[in-house]
Structure formats: C-alpha cells, structure tokens
Amino acid sequence: MKKLLATAALSMALSAPVLADTTKVGFIYIGPVGDHGWTYTHDQARLAVEAEFGDAVETSYVENVAYGADAERVMTQMALSGTDLIFATSFGYGPDVNTVATRFPNVAFEHATGYIQESPNVGLYNARFYEGRAVIGHIAGKMTETNKVGYIASFPIPEVIMGINSAYLHAKAVNPDVEFNVVWVYSWYDPAQEAAAAEALIEQGADIIMQHTDSTAPLTVAQDAGIYAFGQASDMSAFAPQAHLTGILDVWAPYYIERVRAVKEGTWEAGDVWHGIVDGMVGFAPMSDLIPEDVRAEAEGMIAAIAAGEYHPFTGPINKQDGTPWLAEGETAPDGDLLTMDFYVEGITADIPN
C-alpha cells in the first residue's frame, strides 16, 4: 500500500503542473530585498516576471529566511496557499527544499546554486560567476600598484573558493607579483563586518578590493580611502562612482521568465543548469572610465572569448596550492571539479579556513 502511494505520488509529480489562469510564484530570500546585492537581483527578476506576465501571474516573497526549520515552514506555507512554483534562492536551503518538495509533488521547485536533487520536482540552476571573476581579476592585476588585492569572502564553499581562484589566476597572469589577501566574514550580508574587512585589507596595503558579499559598504570604504573596488551582483556604481570599476551582474530575469512560462504551459521539468556569460546570466556593470582604455579593451576581449566558448577561465597548466598538478597543459576544468572545489590554486598564500 505504501509503495502504491509512493508510485502515485511520483506519477503525480511527473505529470506537469496544472494549467491555471493565474500562476502563483513564490520566492524565498536569504537576505533583505534592499541589499543591492544577491537578494536584490533575485527580487528584480521577480518584478521582471510580473512585468512580463501581468495579471496572469501572482508573485510573493519572504525575505531574511534562515536555513532549516524557518525555510521549511515558509515554503510549506507557500505550497499550502496554492503556489505553483517556488524559487529558493540560496544554497543552504538544499535539505529544506527537498523535504518540502517530497511533500508537495505538484509544486515545482527551483533551487539556486543547489546541489541536492532528491525529489523529481526539484530543479537546480546556477550561474558561472567564475567567468566574471576572471575578467575582474584581469583588471585588478593590471591596475594594482601595491600589487596587493583585498578579497572579502563570505563562506568557504566551492562557489566562493572558485571565485577567488579564478580572480587570482587572471590577476597573476598579467602581474606575476600580485598577492591576494582574503578576509572571511561568514555572512552574505553584514555591512558593518564587510566595512571592517575592507578597512583591514586597506591597512594591509590593498589598493583594489573585491567582494563576494552583498552590501555596498566595501565600495564606500574604498572610495573614502581613495582606492578602487568592484561591485557585486547589481550595478553599484551609484554608491561609489570614484571607486567602482565594474562589477559582475546576476541576471536572473530571463531564466525566471522562461521557467514561469514552462509552468504556465505545463512543460516544466526539473533541470540542472549552470549558465554563463553566453546565456546572459552573468553580466557586467558598465566599465568605468577609471579603467585605462587598453585594459578595458582586453577585458571586453576576454568577455567575448568566454562567451564564444573560445576560452575557459580554468585552462591548464594549473597546480593546486600544495604544488600537486590539477589541470594539464591545455586541459579545461570539468564542472564536477569546480562544483566541489575545496582547494586554492598555486600561488595563493592563505589557507582555506576549516
């Protein structure tokens, strides 16, 4: 009997969600919508979904949802209120998304930067931000005068480590003397901590700041100190026009619109995609005039080469930090290696905290 029920649940899940006039789409956010970083970009995409479908769609969101019991409850309440599609927009929601998805086989779940797919109605999506990191690494390597780049990192997870490695490799390629100082703030959004980290890095001699956190605080600190920095997630140039060189943009709207349309048309199926510059999920804020013209041209060239598939930011020879070979000459990194990356590449002097 139990088996029969499980089979029934499975077949219900596999059959596409029902076509309805108004599709309800829910979003859960790890941060506040006003962070101007990660959560802000997801919310911009939510608004784009509303603009695209008008009255045919109804969206709702809950911000500052903690991983674990809170996330599970919020998603359950969304499912109970008739939501057809739920976007869970932070990696740590993994276990919670799958628990709720198993309970509501008729609701479609899309989990950003996720890595667990235990239920047939859980789709995963992610962006190849390391492509963007390569470009800003190149610019930083060319522009630093102290040869010290400061990096504000959130959590030591593959996504963040991959970004540090990518930026470092491309800074190093154009500036063999470059050093990276990494400060971990253990938060995605904490303006006070991020500002303190930026100040510490500047004190250590950094004249360019990169961040893998979501507030605009490091940019304003950089501007006050008269040095340069890169924005994160959205175009943050307005917050520090004298410091902001460019920034990697998270462009979720096209994907969200496509997925909502699939649910409306009854063709939604759980996928597992990792989109890059070529798909438009990774973009760039306008390049500032502060970047010398030739460097800007090189950066644009690299963006074009990555988009055309001619260049992969992780192309061998690359050794791991301890000197053991990782990629041979001309070899490009398999996605599996990147998604579980827990090592620095050769040349970075710091240690990954554990």
Added chain:
Amino acid sequence: MIRLEKRKEPSKFWRIANPFLAVALTMIAGGIMFAMLGKDPITAIRLIFFDPIFSETFGSYSRPQLLIKSAPLILIAVGLAIGFKANIWNIGAEGQYIIGALFGAGVALAFFPQPGWYIFPLMVIAGAFGGFLWAMIPAILKTRFNTNEILVSLLLVYVAEKILAAMALGLMRNPDIAGFPGSRDLRRYEAAYNAELISGTGIHWGVVAALIAVIFAYAMMTRHMLGYHVQLAGQAPRAARFGGVSPARLVVICLGISGALAGLAGMFEVSGPGGQVRIEFASGYGFTAIIVAFLGRLNPIGIVLAGLLLGLTYIGGELGQMMLQLPGAAIQVFQGMLLFFLLALDFQTNYRIRLTQGARA
C-alpha cells in the same frame, strides 16, 4: 494638573493587565504602521495573530509549527526567569544554546551510523551539560573575581558562534558532501532524530521538556526553599544574606539551571527542526527568550503564554510577508513594539497618575 504618585506597593492588577494592554496597544500602533505602508491594517493584524491558528488553509500546519517555534523560547525563558528574579542576569543564553547543540550533535555524530536506544538520552544529557558548562564560565568568574555576569555571558555568545562556525567547517562537517559546511542531517539518522512524537502535532521531546521545565519551575518558585531564597535575594539582598543565603551558591545555581535549559533547547533543535550543525544554526532564540521572560512577568505560566505569543508573531509575520508583502523589517518593529509598550506600561505598576485641581503652593 497631572501628578505622579509612587504606589506604596506595586499594583497587582496592572502587573497582570499590562501584558494584555501591551498586546492591544501593539495591535493598534502596528496597525497604524501597516496602514502607513499602504497595507490594510485589519488584514495584516488578522494574518499575524489569527490566521496561523484559525485559517483553514494554514491552521492545520501552523498550529503544530507554533509549538515547534515556541518550545525553545519557553524552555530558555523559564530558566532565565529564575535568575532574573534573583537579580542574576544571564544574557548569554544564545551561547549556551549553541554549545548545548554542539554537545548533543557531537554525541550523535560520534555514534553515527550505529543504531541504539541509548543514543538520544545520551544526547539529552550532553546537551544540558554543554549549556551548563558554558554558563559556569560567567558563574565562576563572578563568584571568584566578581566580574559582571551580564558582560561575560553576552561576550561568550560570540565565542560560541565562532566555535559553531569552526565545527561546521571542520570537525563536524559532513564528509559525504564535498566542499560544503554543515554536519550530517540528524533528521536522517534515526537513533538521533528528535522526531514528532505524534505525527502532525508538532510535539517533539523539546515541547515535552519545556512543559516539564515549566511545572518544575512553578513548583520550585512557589513551594521550595530554593525558590524562596531566589525571591528573597532579588527583593532584599541584605536580608537574604542575614538569612543565610549564600550569594555565590545562588549565582552558580541560577546560571547553571538557565544554562542547562538553554543547552537542552539547542540540543532538541539541532536534532529535530534544525537538523544540522551549520554556521547559521543560531537564530536568536536565546535573545528572544529574554523578551519572553519579561513579557511573561518572570512567571512560568506567564512565560508559556508569552512564548506562544512571540512564536505566533514569527509565524504570522511570515504569513504577512507572503500574503501582503509586508516588509520583513516591519515585522521586527512590530515585535519590538510589544516590549516597548510593556516596559512603558509597567510604569503604572509602581506609580499612579493623579489629577489634582489648581496649582500647588
């Protein structure tokens, strides 16, 4: 003109009435705030206070959730209130909650993947012990060196958070998922899982423990010598000392009880609703419990009601965000108002307002 007059004795009536009045005032002021945000205040208040319990759509799910959210608050607040009565201020329950969770989870992970009925009871003991141990640091520093327990216990929260992060990234990290911080999911390890005791009710061992703690605290405060000593030390410290109550002993007992209960709350959370040791595991229960303790008038029964009310505003607040798009910050302001109004109203427990005619010479 209006004149303030100190009451000879604090008013019993207002002590009981004020929390209810504070809730009513919060509803009114909160309603005005929601209206200013362009939302229908009646709908907003209904979503926060009534729908989690009475709504047909959500009720059957959120009623049990209310217990899950309130149980740790009540468990911690009951312990804190005993200390607060004796003027011993444990502000660091959040840290004791974290350490209790780490001790409990540590036992579970050490036994993984063995089955065994004894594993969960061991985790309970370890969790209480962990919280107790962490609370003993401010207790011993206070009794030996006369340090301020408020500062020490509060600062130890940040130490506990660092230990938590180190554990999630290192020793307790799940070896099966490469690269990501966080321990194994204890909900998937049967011997350690603090599951619902009756399916669909939200009642897990933490809820049972909270209930037992409330009964014990009530009995202790009203019937037991220790409860009398606690009250005496709080109201008349000099008299207590002459009466043979050792202040040092009382500090150790009060911090120990509240630490152990906070540790238990952490352990029940990590093995049940929380599921994992992870960097963001601590979600502020230890701090919210301070509000619960005061809102409940430091009385075990009052704390149950206050814990349920705070739990309700959390769950209702999420509904308000989801259904009405109320900003998350507005919900926090709303919770803050509750404490603000209560403290403001408590004024009239000790003072009375008199209208007198004419100017006084």
